Amino acid sequence: MSEVRVRIAPSPSGNLHIGTARTALFNYLFAKKNKGTFVLRIEDTDAERTKQEYIDNIFDSLKALGLNWDEGPDVGGPYGPYTQSERFDIYPKYVQELLDKGFAYECFCTQEELDAEKEEAAKNKKPYVYTKKCLNLTDEEKAKLRAEGKKPAIRFNIEKAQKAFHETSMLTFDDMVKGKLHMDTSLLGDFVIMKSNGTPTYNFAVVIDDMLMKISHVIRGEDHISNTFKQILIFEALGAEVPKFGHLGMILAPDRSKLSKRHGATAVSEFVEKGYLTEALINFVALLGWAPSDGKEIKTVDEIAQDFRINEISSSNSIFEYDKLNWMNSHYIKMLSIPELKERLKPYLKKYDLSELTDAQYTRMVEVTYEPLTLLSDITDAVPYFFGEDVVIEDKAKEVLETETSQEVLKSFMEQAKDWEWTEENLHEKLEAFRGEFKAKGIKPKVTMWAIRAAVTGRTCGADMTAILAIIGKDKTFHRVSEVIKQAV
RNA sequence: AGCGGUAUCGUCUAGUGGUUAGGACGAGAGAUUCUCAUUCUCUAAACAGGGGUUCAAUUCCCCUUACCGCCGCCA
The missing domain is CATH 3.40.50.620 (HUPs)
Known part of the structure; x- marks a missing residue:
């Protein structure tokens, strides 16, 4: 092979x-x-x-x-250039070859004429195919048209090519993903391969490029299936090897x-x-x-x-359904290492002043916030309470803070925490004991923590509470909690 | 309109002439956790319709329907 x-x-x-x-x-x-x-x-x-x-x-x-x-285009290769606009001088030669072999002909039809024909066809609910009226123009007629200043486009002669290489008007190829595909090419109009301005059309340029670049397999969207029949005919008319095709669903x-x-x-x-x-x-x-x-x-x-x-x-x-993409994205986020996350999250943290945090604090912040992210950009809304002195209290948090229990919890917290050593490890222990104390009074751990969370972050959900306290520090914590207590009084 | 293509849970799909038609995402229920998320368990959810062929069709054939694409001197 x-x-x-x-x-x-x-x-x-x-x-x-x-x-x-x-x-x-x-x-x-x-x-x-x-x-x-x-x-x-x-x-x-x-x-x-x-x-x-x-x-x-x-x-x-x-x-x-x-x-x-x-x-x-950038790395080059043996069959360049790889930018089509740099290949314009390549195509005329092959147009001429087709002209010489009779597989192509000049067409002097104006855009207006063509449009009128299309309109007519549409009115009669007939499919439009080019009338081929320029197919048999004599040399005199062409010369006259040219003298009038008209520049011809070049059309491909489908019928001629089809007859030259196939028994009937049916053209068949074996698609790599769809299996055998058929088309009656007599239904196809003679299409333009070279515009009157001398540039090739897509259908022609692709064939020449694929041929010259020795493309063996063409894998593309199924919106190209009907082009494929035209292109196969050009390959054949040029005596080139026809590549294998595979058409993907959209x-x-x-x-x-x-x-x-x-x-x-x-x-x-x-x-x-x-x-x-x-x-x-x-x-x-x-x-x-x-x-x-x-x-x-x-x-x-x-x-x-x-x-x-x-x-x-x-x-x-x-x-294209976002549900699965989102799931997959969050999955990939979880697979990223922390150092990598720290880098890839940065573009989405522009609205915050990262210099407020030491590298260790930033690391820890990422560690405790990345898990629920679906998109990297979700980090923006997940971390505001790590920055600034004060915090915006959301409505739900407000409700939590308005309860008597919350106030009691917060006052007690201020009382006790002032003597705590402010390390995450120690905070973890202290907080656990703190919750236990209230649990004994019949207040659920969840409620206890909610009060602290709401006061410190302004929210009812978020990252691990112990880590948050440790990262923002004792001063900010006390400042925010005391603000809340003050406002309630 | 014509021509071409496609058809399994809501979505992406596996699969077979005889299966309890499988998985994943999503959805619902529950457990765990200070919350969210994670994790775990469970549940609901599909062979488009109609004809054939066959002992037997979701699977093979035909038709219908629906959807997509193409019908440019765009690519």
């Missing part, structure tokens, strides 16, 4: 989409599994929509996900429509900003359409690659 070469070919008209990331992943997995080469190609033929920031975003996101490419939003901005994040970088770990993202997205043979769902990309078989990918669409 010849060398496996796959590619991901994003268009830089937006940030790296989560769906593109999944396609990239499956290509990457296929390459890994088959000891092949993973190529990154930037399809920026649409100059108007291309932006450098999108190209950067695509690079950064792919890298962050761990999907490193072997050949690409990722849909929970309402079964295309995943878009109104459903939340769509770009990998947006997910990251929201506090998702790239490890969780890639793992989650792998599970959309693919299932591990051992039932273990938490896996690194490399582990998945070992187990991966492309024909086992589900061929149906799947819905």
Whole structure:
């Protein structure tokens, strides 16, 4: 078997989409599994929509996900350049070849003419196919049109190619994930391969690039299935080897429509900003359409690659549901080491003055707060009471503090705690005894702790109380508790 | 409209011509903990519908339905 070469070919008209990331992943997995080469190609033929920031975003996101490419615009490779706009001088030669072989022809139709025909077809509820009216233009006619200043586009002659390589008008290929796919190509219109401005269209450029880059397997979204038939015909017309194709189901939003901005994040970088770990993202997205043979769902990309078989990918669409992603994200957060967490949490702690805490205090704070986090960004709202002198008392905490019991607890706490040695270990013991004392009076430990928690943090839930006291220190603790007692009087 | 594709718990999926149709997330109940979270235990939850083929169909075939995609001088 010849060398496996796959590619991901994003268009830089937006940030790296989560769906593109999944396609990239499956290509990457296929390459890994088959000891092949993973190529990154930037399809920026649409100059108007291309932006450098999108190209950067695509690079950064792919890298962050761990999907490193072997050949690409930045690292180069034997079949470059890997940016389509730098390949414009390559395509005319192949257009000419097709023209010479009669598989392509010039079309002088104007946009207005074409639009009118489409409108007409729509009115009659007929599918629109190009009329082929430029197919048999004589040289004189063409010369005349040219003299009028008209520039031709080049169209591919489907019927001619189909007849040259196939018995009937049916074209069939064996898709790696969907099985045999058929299409009656007589239903397809002769499509443009080179625009009148001299730039290639997508369908043509892909074929030339895939051919020249020796791509052996094309794995992409199923929205490309109908393109595949056109592309196969071009490969054949050029006498090139046709790669194998595999078409993946789409990722849909929970309402079964295309995943878009109104459903939340769509770009990998947006997910990251929201506090998702790239490890969780890639793992989650792998599970959309693919299932591990051992039932273990938490896996690194490399582990998945070992187990991966492309024909086992589900061929149906799947819905992007946040529940499982969130679960997975919290799971990955728990697997992070404390030093790593300290670093990765920092961007989400910008609103606080971290210099208020010593490194040891910061460490401890992270240790006692990371567990319930679903998103890294959840840390923002989980830690306000570690900072500043005073604290905002939430409504629920207010209710707790208004009870007589709470006041009694707090007064007693002030009384006793002033003599406590303020280490976490000691506080733990003292607090336990403190709870015991009240328990003897018929006050539940839970109620006792609530009073202290509400006064010190302004909340009814949060991190381990002992640790909180130890981290913020005796002064802040006393300050906050006495404020509460003062206000009640 | 035409063409192509898909159909197992709410979601992601496993699975088989004969199974108590399995797992995960989520949901509900309970236990543990100062709270939240964790952890543990338990529960509910699916083969889209109709025809065939067959001793037997969720599994194979056909039709219907639903959903998705494609029909650009976008990619």
